[in-house]
Structures are given as structure tokens and as C-alpha cells.
Amino acid sequence: MPPFDQAAKRIFGRVGSWAGLACIPLAIGIVVTWSMAAHAQDELTAADVQTVLDNIWVLIAAFLVIFMNAGFAMVETGFCRQKNAVNILTKNLLVFALATLSFWFIGFSLMFGGLAGNGWIGWGGIFLGGPAENYGLETGTGLTKDTFFLFQAAFAGTAATIVSGAVAERVKFLDFVIFSVLLTAIAYPITGHWLWGGGWLAEIGFHDFAGSTIVHSVGGWAALMGAALLGPRMGKYTSEGQVSALPGHNLSIATLGCLILWLGWFGFNPGSQLAADLAVPYIAVTTNIAAAAGGMAATLTSWTLSGKPDLSMSINGILAGLVGVTAGCYVVGYAGAFWIGLVAGVIVVFSVGFFDSIKIDDPVGATSVHLVCGIWGTLAVGLFANGNNFTQAGAEDAIVGLFYGGGVGQLGAQILGVLSIGLFTVVATTIFWMVLKNTLGIRVSPEEEMKGLDIGEHGMEAYSGFLKDTTDMTGVM
Template structure:
């Protein structure tokens, strides 16, 4: 064996390096020696191609303006912001799953995953046209379905926003998905999976786009002077109102309230994943709010700062208020406080000063603690506090524009807004109240119709046996933690 290997080393290397190379060199010389007289002719087409391409590139550089570069930057930034908002679906999934019980984890995860797919298709089919179609009226938009037609059909192009139709759609569909995801948490652990799917399509394809058109599509609320920069009302309150009605029609979970009406705690099974979800949502909000500037300019970092201040103030406020009420700091309240601060600052992040953002978030953090107790007192069972965070704080954040809007701190569309505390009187506050009330009433009526039709035809709620066993088994036939011992302490309130 060693002898053979030695022979291989002696023969293989010389045969390649000394035997092969010279013949190759000689062959190359023979070939190129023969064609040397005409080979340069083959270079002429290549040279012409290079010269023409270079000329076009130079001409394009001369024609490229600063405005062209800005348009490209705007589209790139809004696309990245859309990615951040879409990634918020992971945050919602983690928060809701962590706050739910172990036996319903698969169901909550599945709903949060499929809802964005449904929102994308429904919004692509008709929702985007109802919201931004330029052929509509002050109450509803109208344009080509399936994202068809020219950008001008949606208020885009040179005479509108300098965003491509694809960029704008991707950003807006991320918001539509958020509205539907809010509903998922409030109706968790007892709704039939198919009913939730149908309602999500109806919300994102019809209800949400209509009220969205009233402001962002150039409708009557915009003409009135209503301001909601990134959707405290248009997104969060809409989702919150729809969630409230869903929770009301479904009724509370088994064991949530005893015979005397007292509240039984049904704690979530994984606060670690809920905390991670909160941090993902906090990060995603830097696409949600700064991205709503719809341009890459210096207002973006300013909005990011006010957004962060609102989140921090809300989290601290909720922590200390719940600490004072219960005697111990409550992690679930810290999570919801941060989200409450984010929702509260979303409407006015572009016109709030730093102080205004702080107070909006702080008050939102206080409100969410008491809102959770209030909804429990009227037997609205919301496993994750979605109505408290998104409905209550969404309405508060929108009204806060009429209080804290500072005319010295504005970005796109914020010129001339003065809140009550900055010499604006009650006028803007009154307009904000009209917007909150009108969007709320419309959403309550339409979503109630949706829920009632589903309840009378398909039945909203799973059977008591399925609910007791868990929706993972009853609805999906699988478990999130197969092989692990189930926690049966949640049965205590049923005994």
C-alpha cells in the first residue's frame, strides 16, 4: 500500500505540471499565431457595445435628478417599514399564545398565522379598492379589483404620493392584517376556527377598508379635519370594537366567572413567549408609525423617538399602577402597558412634542389597567386584554391629538394642528371625538351584523366538551406540547 502511494506521488504531480503545460502553451501559440492577423476584428462588436452602454449610462446620470433619488428612497423605506409591520404578526401570535392556556396554543398560533394570508387575499381582491379607489365618494372608494389599473386609480403617481402601487399596497395590507389580528386575542379559547376565518375576511375586505377610506382614502373625515396619523382609531379601535362585539356574542370562557359573579383567574401558560412577543411588537411599531410618514425624510427618526417615549411611559405606568393595586408587579400588565403606550401615541406621533408623547403613553398605561378590570366587571371575557389595549387606548390616543398636538412639531399633514394645551381650544378635540364616535358606531353595527349572521348559521362557539378538552384537540387534532403533562388547574372553576 505504501509503495503504491509513493508511486502515485512521483507520477501524478510531474505528469500535470511538466508534461501537460508545455504542450498547451505550444498549442495556444500555434492557434493564435494563425489567427493573429484577423482576431482583432472580433473585438469590434464588443468595443461598440461597451461604448454604447457607457454613453447611455452617462446620459442617464445626467437625467437623474434629486427628486428621482428621493422617490426611490421613499419606496425602499416604506417597503422596509411594511416588512416590520408584517413581522408584528409574530409578536401578536406570541403575546396571544402566551396569554392563552396550554391546551389552546395551536389554535391561537394557527389563527394568527392564517389571518394575514386571508387579509392579504381579501384586501387584494376588493379591500384596497374600497379604501383607496379614486372613483368612489366621501364614504367609500372604488377602483379596479385585484390591484388592477393605473396607480392614479388609487391616488398615487406624480399627482399623489410618489409611491409605486406595489409599495403602497404592501404597506396598507400589513395594517389590514393588524386589525384582524386584534380580534383573535379577544375571542380566543372558545370560538370555532371556521367562524373566525369568515369574520376575518369580512373585516379586512369590507368593514376596515370603508372606515379607512373616510380618512386615509380622502373621505369625509379628512375633509372634516380629523387626524389619525398611523391608526389609533382607523386600525386599533376598529379591531378593538370588532373584538368587543365578538367577545360579547361569544360569552365568557367556562370557569371564568363563578356563580356569584366573581372573576376566576385563567392564567396564560407561557409568559416568556408573551414577553418576547411584546418586544417584537415594540420593534415592529418602528415600521408602523415612522413608516406612515410614507417618505424617507428627517421626520422618520423624530416619529420613532415619540413612539418609543409613548411605549416606555405606558409600560412604566401600568407596572406601577398594577403594583399599587395588587401589591406586586404584574408582568402581564407591564406587557399590556407597553402596548397601550404604543397604541396611545400612534395617532399623534407626528404632532406630539416629546412631552406630549410621554403623557399620551403614560395615561394610556394607566387606562389599560383599569379597563381590564372594567371589562371583567361587565363579564366581557378577553383573554389577552385586546379590547383594553386597542379599543380604549386607541380612542384615548386619538383624542389626545386634540389635547397635545403642538404646532411646532409636525410632519406631513400636521400643519396647523393645535391641541387644547397649545392654544387650539376645543375645536380639534371636538373633531377628534366625532371621528372616534363615527368609526366606532359603524364598526359596532357592521361587525355585530357579521357576528349575528355567523352565530345564527354556523354557530360561533365550540361545544363544552371541546372547550374543556382544548381547541388544539377539538379543532386541530394536535397538541402544541405533545408528550408534556397537561395543566388541569383551569378546571377548578368548573367544579
């Protein structure tokens, strides 16, 4: 053997020996860790596993709801004109950040705090302070305070972003930011406490499983008040009272936004079960049936009225079906979900026309989708709850609607809930908008509106150079 080979053999032989020695503690560590894991597994209970699964599922659901902000941004941007795209995207991007901070500061406490709360308003401490028990949770079992907060903060953000669409293309950015904070820190948490915080509506049996009224109608009422006080966009209505179309610039992105929202709703509704159990797939199916029925109903209705299938109405019909079934997705049957979605899809088409007839300018139909169909869906619980399916966790009795022999009791509770939450939200949000209007002024100047909010409010364009390039191509064959 050559000297070089002999030297290499000695060197690598030593390395191999040292490597072998180094593997000994590694092997010991593996054996010890495995033994400890096996011992821990022996002590792990079914309740521990369920707690972990519950928290993981609700976190995933929260992520889906948060992702819905992308859907709202795309639908609103696509339905509006390109000169306002940056403004709309900015509002929808920041609204969840605003909701998170305001809800963390005080909104979560006002909604779920039971330490010093009552049937009308909660209180558990600012900045998410205090133990889990302050918010109706138990330490060591069920959802952690962090999981529950993130899921509820996502819902608060949804209520705020609904407003963005109805006031689009003419509201001042700063005023929208301030209003969003007030809505998610004060108005939304107070009415939410009445039901989800164990307040007085919960005591009378009002049922809104995932928020047709608590989230969507609250956002819709706030949007309606804002749109009414702002007034219509320039050129929307003629002096003769005719409606002038101000078409959106990108229905492709609006369609993608609708599909994102449809997907996100599988976090919104099934996630509201707040547990990983067999009710989750059932809720997902009722949600999907209502969305499909709403989309088809709106398409056929608009087709009948105008002679052409309207894509924008198809989009809003799907969203209307989703909003409608949100209240009763846990207590209605498949047939009930179908009829709720179907009626919502028809209602949304006529509702858009109604608001135009009274000159309430809503560029995306937010009031029709979220307010009108949210009210319908909440009332529909009193009609279609069949009492034979799953009941809300913690409920003592099955919820039975009028059509299934339950009488008018449940319907009466639903009507009272809709009216009381609507009245409070109208009063509170009108005060918010009026204060802003009389101090900062909530509407941009006519010059800014004509030029577009992208330039006037942000000093940038979503499609930089697009108009210039189009102008340069004029007359070119």
C-alpha cells in the same frame, strides 16, 4: 525542456491566447455599460432619487408591519393555555393571508378608490385594477400602487388580528376566518375611507396619523362585540361573580412577542409618513418615548394595586403606549408623547379590571389595549398637538390641541371621529357576528373547549407528548 513540458506550454499558451481574446468583448461591454450608466446618471433628477427612496422605505416599513403578526401570535399564545396554542398560531398566521386576499379583491378599492367614490365609500375597481390615479396616487412620482397596497394590506391584517386575542380559546376557527374576511373586505375599508381615503372625516379635520382609531379601535370594537356574543370561557367567572385566573402558559414567548411588536411599530408609525424624509426619525422617537412611558406606568400601577410587578401588565402597558401615540406621533412633542404613553399605561390596568367586572372575557386584554387606549390616543391629539412640529403631509394648517392654545375645535373633531367610526364598526361587526352565530354557531362545544381547540379544531398539539411525559414522571424522585 522535457517533451511533456513543451506540450503543456503550447497547450496553455493557446488557452491563454484564447482567454485574452475572450476578454476583449467583456472589456468592451464594461466600457459601454459604464458609459450608459454615466449618461443615465446625468439625466437622473433629485425627484427620481426621492421616488425610489420613498418606495424602498415604505416597503421596508410594510415588512416590519407584516412581521408584527409574529408578535401578535406570540403574545396571544403566551397569554393563553397550551391546549389552544396551535389554534392561536394558525389564526395569527392565516389572518394576514386572508387580509391580503380580501383587501386585494375589494377592500383596497373601497378604502382608497376615488374614481367613482364619495365621502362615505370609495370605488376604484376590484382586484387592484385601474391606474394609480384611481387610488389617489400619481404615475411616475411618489409611491407606486404596489408599494401603497402592500403597506395598507399590512394595516388591514393588523385590524383583523386584534380580534383573535379577545375571542381566543372558544371561537370556532371557520367563523373566525369568515369574520376576518368580512372585516378586512368591508367594515375596515369603509371607515378607513372616511379619513385616509379623503372622505368626510378628512374634510372636517379629524386627525389619526397612523391609526389609533382607524386600525386599533376598529379592531378593538370588533373584538369587543365578538367577546360579548361568545360569552366567557368556562371557569372564568364563578357563580358568585368572582374572577378565576386562567393563566397563560408561556410568558417568555409573550415577552418576545411584545418586543417584536415594539420593533414592528417603527414601521407602523414612521412608515405612515409614506416618504423617506426627516419626519421619520422624529416619529420614531415619539413612538419610543410613549412605549417606554406606557410600560413603566402599567408596571408601577399594577405593582401598587397588587403589591407585585405584573409582567403581563408591563407587556400590555408597552403596547398601550404604542397604540395611544399612534394617532398623534407626528404632531405631538416629546413631552406630549410621554404623557400620552403614561396615561395609556395607567388606563390599561384599570380597563382590564373593568371588563372583568362586567364579565367580558378577553384573554389577552385586546379590548383594553387597542380599543380603550386607541380612543384615548385619538382624543389626546386634540389635547397635546402643539402645532410647532411636523404637520401631516398635505395639511394646510398646523394641528394645535387644547393644551397649546388651539381651543376645543380639534378635540371636537377627534370626538366626532371616534364616535362615528365606533358606531359604524359596532353595528357592522355585530351584524357579522350575529349572522355567524345564528347560522354556523360561533362557539365550540363544551367538550372541545375542555379538551382544547388544538385537538378539537386541528387534531394536533403544539407540544406533542408534553403532558404524557409529565404524567409519566409523576412520583419519580
